[in-house]
Amino acid sequence: MKEKVLQKIEGLTKEQINKIVLLSKEELECFIPKKRFDALNEKKKDLEQRINEKDEQIKILSKRNSFELQRNNQKIVKEFERKIADLTINSVLRDKLMDANYPDLLISKIDKSKLSVNEDGIVLGIEEQIARMKEVYNDMFPSIKKEGN
Numbered sequence: 001m002k003e004k005v006l007q008k009i010e011g012l013t014k015e016q017i018n019k020i021v022l023l024s025k026e027e028l029e030c031f032i033p034k035k036r037f038d039a040l041n042e043k044k045k046d047l048e049q050r051i052n053e054k055d056e057q058i059k060i061l062s063k064r065n066s067f068e069l070q071r072n073n074q075k076i077v078k079e080f081e082r083k084i085a086d087l088t089i090n091s092v093l094r095d096k097l098m099d100a101n102y103p104d105l106l107i108s109k110i111d112k113s114k115l116s117v118n119e120d121g122i123v124l125g126i127e128e129q130i131a132r133m134k135e136v137y138n139d140m141f142p143s144i145k146k147e148g149n
Helices: 003-007 014-028 034-060 066-096 103-108 126-136 142-148
Strands: none
């Protein structure tokens, strides 16, 4: 919940507003915005369709060059998995850095080679990267400045 909305409610103290905002941010960290989810879902559907088309080609042309077609299909599957992982990582990074100044700049500073996506779609290693980012670039995080005052 936004602080401006809460300030309009009579009877809430500044401390209560801050607690509500903090709890709301913690709760929302687990969610991906609908637009990003839809974009990821569309990309996934597109890539799955391409995989299905390649599978059909393998069935039709199995007598000719089946080995090479299978190898190409494996490449497409790996590329599909890599793209989904990249989309997931980028989406989670954007969500984690949405309150930061210049999130695109901060994302470019993340060592994505240290991040991975597990079977459940959870990005591993992101918390450490964000914590390090907040230490190194603390002036880019308005919430850290407010807490320090």
